[in-house]
Amino acid sequence: RFANRIANGRFTLDGKEYTLAINNGPNALHGGPEGFMNRIWDISEENDGRVVMTYTSVDAEEGYPGNLTATAEYIWDDNNVLTLNIGAVTDAPTVLNLTNHVYFNLDGENSGTVLSHELKLNASRWLPTDDTQIPTGEIASVVGTPMDFTSFKAIGKDIKADFEALKIGKGYDHCWVIDGYEKGRLIPVAELRGATSGRSLIVETTQPGMQIYTGNWLAGCPESISGAAYQDYDGVAIECQGFPDAPNKPSFPSPVLRPGEEYKETIRFTFK
Template sequence: MNRIWESNAEDNKVTFTYHAADGEEGYPGVLDVKAEYTWSEDNELTLRITAETDSATIVNLTNHAYFNLDGENAGSVLDHEMRLNASRYLPTDDTQIPTGELAPVAGTPMDFTQFKAIGRDIEADFHPLKVGKGYDHCWVIDNYEKGTMKEVAELRSSKSGRALIISTTQPGMQIYTGNWLAGCPESISGSAYSDYDGVAIECQGFPDAPNKPDFPSPVLRKGEKYDETIKFKFTTL
């Protein structure tokens, strides 16, 4: 369901706010959400998301931007190299719902603990990749501590010489390699997107956490404050 948020721009910051009514999309409780995007002089974009409710409800918020460090209309990101601070990931069933297992990435195509081209193993004979036609899974951030900012991912392109370093307070990150981008709206240059033309690195809580008691809880209660941050730092190689 799409919603237009209220917005306010001031200096180097844009603040978006949204008021969700009790029962909207089936979720209990009123929810007031604020997303603050702040741009710094050292090429760092900080997203801080806060929320409060009047009744216990489920909250798991993130950003779903696609990145291509070679620029707009530059084609596939499969040659981009990625490193993740994550030695485990969440296996899913055939409907891509997590099974509840936290599986090691070692020895599998899910291993990005060292820099690796996104496309190197994307066509491997590995069931998780077959289900989603590529990467569309949640990685478990190593040594997660609630409320503590950690560097969790780096994306780089030798073609452009650009790099992106991501830090967050969140426990997981969903990596989606644009497996179904073809047929999406035209780009700003008027070209059509193709599959794998961008990669999303979505720092968030674990999917299906309400049904998995061993996952970090996504429940926000009255009197508590949801407060999570994601930082995107752009630099050069």
């Protein structure tokens, strides 16, 4: 139910404390070990070409309150654009943060690392964290730091810099604050260029943040489609989402969803 981290697997909602599964050091990550990514969703293919995936999460699943039904609607068009519309409704107050965690390597499968890919972000601020990767609450400028992707820069250019945040995560695994965010408005937030293929990806979203994760711990993952094992930095994830640990940070955009409300967010991937 909640992409990214929640500190110590605990949060309080309407005066009641909830305890979640701990699966990332002292924290809860990506909804717990049996989060939405490890559940079987119902799938329907609509006559207009949409594919709609639906999952109902029962009250207290992984510690989260409320029966919640989530939908993920995927739409391909003939211009190489993949649109993902994410929705949810609940029968009790809960917290929610849904994203897509695909890894990209625009040079192709089995082509090595993405460290030579160029990345540009529509984000002049980011969220510093403690040593367990929980945001401190500060919203910091990227100016003069390795976190600055306001113009195109190779992912690997500063990834080994003497910068505490990069040492903690063994690379980039941080949330950037999107410039010009307005709830419900779809805006471009990232552009990625393959170093040798000439392919590019433009990401748009209605969400306030994006976690950039450079696959710092990919080694040892299941075999790739070419029969080899993926190595660290072989892909980059651009996870459009709300802010990490938002249930415990009143100054962050609220992740609370209540009965009668509808969660509606969009992520759009355009390939060129």
